[in-house]
Amino acid sequence: NAGVTQTPKFRILKIGQSMTLQCTQDMNHNYMYWYRQDPGMGLKLIYYSVGAGITDKGEVPNGYNVSRSTTEDFPLRLELAAPSQTSVYFCASSSTGELFFGEGSRLTVL
Template sequence: NAGVTQTPKFRILKIGQSMTLQCAQDMNHNYMYWYRQDPGMGLKLIYYSVGAGITDKGEVPNGYNVSRSTTEDFPLRLELAAPSQTSVYFCASSQGYGYTFGSGTRLTVV
């Protein structure tokens, strides 16, 4: 099983550019999450979804958008990238106890 797949693994953006971070899971999990991890820090929740068509904000949603049109996919959209969005982004899914994490996307905004 692939589990949770994130693409791309690395990306450099210029200030003001936009991009979409992709996340897909093949475990038929209802719950999916996007976290960001700044250097030397824990994970902060950006957005989450409890099922297809349902999304909600986490702790740090500003500057991001999400959609959940299918159970499998949960893309994260960055509009007008800013240096403060330089971080490692993790997608996760869950169906019960604990999360399965993707391998992360390392994003640098210059």
């Protein structure tokens, strides 16, 4: 059972580039989340989804977009990368409140 799988694990971007962080879960969970983790700041919610076709903004959505075309997949897109988006990104899924996390994607924007 793979759980929540994130790719890539590491990425370096130049300012202004775009990219998509992929997230897939195989637990048939309706709820999926994207968080970013900055040192000493805990986790901040970027976007979440309560089911296929439904997404909503979290605390820090600016500069990001998401889609949820299937139950399994919840990609996070950065359109114009900025240094402030340097962070570790975690995808998570849930069915009963308890979150299952991926291993994280470390993104550096130079």
